[in-house]
């Protein structure tokens with residue numbers, strides 16, 4: 134009757150556009166905790182539109198669970214729009230910083246080659262330590278940890294994932310529709326229902 | 336002094352200096368609030384001070400516990416269709432609201448709760464009676480907001496009422512710090528909120544889905560309608576009836592939807608769910624098209640999901656897109672307000688009778704009457720049953736009363752057997768199953784529908800959870816008929832222990848006080864009956880009594896509610912005994 138959603142779990146990138154409202158982070162996080170779903174990565178930052186924030190949330194779940202969660206998020210009063218995408222549908226990056234002792238690095242490592250091979254750059258070089266930075270997918274940032282570990286890696290930090298949706302037209306036009314008292318059908322239509330056209334093979 | 340009739344207050348002129356508390360009360364008055372259920376305390380004192388001589392007709396009902404206050408607000412909202420308003424102080428006052436908020440959220444009841452909060456400069460210091468109310472109430476509110484500056488109050492209140500009452504309704508909580516209540520500011524008027532850009536309560540109806548739904552309905556041989564509270568919340572009772580009468584489809588209800596169609600309507604085939612009627616449960620797995628209207632496929636309704644209506648095409652009408660496909664995969668989703676979607680659907684469906692199909696439901700009904708109902712409603716010997724009390728009550732009220740039920744066996748019996756002629760007549764805690772709901776909710780219902788008889792049907796367990804609200808009845812002189820069906824047990828739990836735990840009656844044997852004496856202490860008349868011969872007379876006395884009355888009926892101790900779909904079973908495995 135209907136096309137079955139894939140039942141295996143995989144990484145999904147949930148993109149949420151919201152008003153800038155105290156407590157909203159909590160409200161959204163609770164939608165996951167209530168269902169005992171772990172958030173693997175969470176980034177919240179101002180979007181390209183003033184006053185609108187963008188959440189990037191990564192979870193490992195089935196499509197069915199993700200789509201239900203997306204609707205629960207979109208139901209929150211201050212949420213404007215929710216999208217969810219598999220990794221294939223987004224361009225994504227994480228940034229990582231690595232602090233290593235300068236003396237060892239300078240003495241033992243072929244620093245230049247190491248940086249070039251890992252697409253990293255030095256952000257700070259001091260007598261006592263050096264900080265490298267790299268951006269990329271998880272494996273890439275992980276890789277540099279392995280490389281730097283023998284040289285006495287002191288500290289490491291990785292940012293949350295940020296992702297751009299390949300097929301997106303951006304949010305500006307949609308927002309203008311939302312601001313109208315009677316938004317047009319296209320803008321306020323529920324994407325989840327739109328995609329239902331497929332199911333009408335009765 | 337607040338009860339006497341006064342003129343509705345004019346709004347202060349622009350730039351008049353008023354306090355945050357006054358702004359709040361003006362907001363309530365513009366929103367048409369006539370009754371507030373509340374309890375004062377340190378952090379909400381400025382609001383109570385402003386209320387003391389606020390002009391107009393707004394009543395304040397002093398409850399005995401904030402949980403009582405919020406359940407009263409719920410009862411008021413459910414009976415009247417208006418937003419219930421509740422006041423509570425910070426800390427313990429606010430935390431006492433939690434059960435009611437959770438109840439109102441799951442049962443889609445519109446509420447605006449105002450809590451006092453400590454001074455803004457004390458937030459986060461573990462100040463006296465400080466609790467993180469926004470944090471605690473986030474998962475149990477549709478929306479919440481903390482006001483720390485009085486100038487925000489008009490716009491925030493307007494937003495609160497808009498959010499609580501539109502789309503799928505729900506509870507909103509506004510936490511106001513004491514400094515904001517006291518702060519004077521230049522009033523800039525009050526404008527009701529009609530649009531929030533991030534909130535779209537009213538979907539645009541998509542015609543193609545209506546057409547698909549109508550096609551399915553028109554080609555169906557065995558269509559079956561399930562309706563829930565959405566019909567009532569959308570004030571779509573007439574539209575619903577018109578749809579049913581044109582399509583000729585049999586219809587069954589969830590306990591939240593009861594009363595939207597009169598009990599004796601020929602197409603009303605009864606109650607769904609765990610203790611619902613036999614026919615509707617069995618036929619769910621026989622029908623070819625299932626049309627769900629304003630209901631959310633709760634597990635108490637569906638039983639085992641992987642064996643639920645698998646043979647049927649499913650049409651789901653709902654205003655909340657998150658409900659579509661949540662529990663049951665839909666063939667045709669009709670997203671929208673059923674007040675709008677039902678007439679569109681009615682236009683496209685063919686006039687039909689479905690006489691044979693409807694007759695099948697009546698066959699099952701007959702089986703249920705023979706196996707369960709006759710003995711429950713008309714026992715000739717033995718101790719009294721809950722069913723016969725409801726039956727006698729029906730005869731006397733003729734289905735005109737509002738029935739407010741608590742939670743347990745008596746709730747299932749009340750919902751199954753109460754005759755309801757009107758909508759907004761069955762008030763019960765459906766989604767959360769909150770014991771202690773009925774007494775305060777009945778108080779609220781009476782304020783919400785003062786011209787109607789309100790009968791609270793409560794167990795001997797539940798009454799003891801909020802019995803303190805007898806004090807509210809005493810003081811506010813509310814006319815509520817309190818009917819305690821005393822089986823000397825936490826009956827519903829005992830039933831499960833009997834059926835599924837080898838009769839190991841673990842802590843379900845509950846003692847009661849002398850309820851008539853307790854009522855008397857509150858100045859409420861009462862009576863207790865033990866004998867069948869006295870039942871009708873006692874019910875008559877209760878209904879005829881001017882003002883509140885408490886009637887305790889001693890019923891048989893170990894009766895079970897049947898039919899029953901045991902947990903984990905399919906609806907078609909419903910047991911008659």
Ligand SMILES: Cc1ncc(C[n+]2csc(CCOP(=O)(O)OP(=O)(O)O)c2C)c(N)n1
Nearest residue numbers: 743744745768770794795796797825826827
């Ligand atoms: C606040 C709360 N606590 C516990 C329960 C679990 N519970 C459901 S029904 C029930 C028994 C109710 O007993 P009573 O009020 O006497 O009603 P009866 O079933 O006997 O009619 C209990 C304890 C509940 N629903 N709500």
Ligand SMILES: [Mg+2]
Nearest residue numbers: 794795824826
């Ligand atoms: Mg009992």
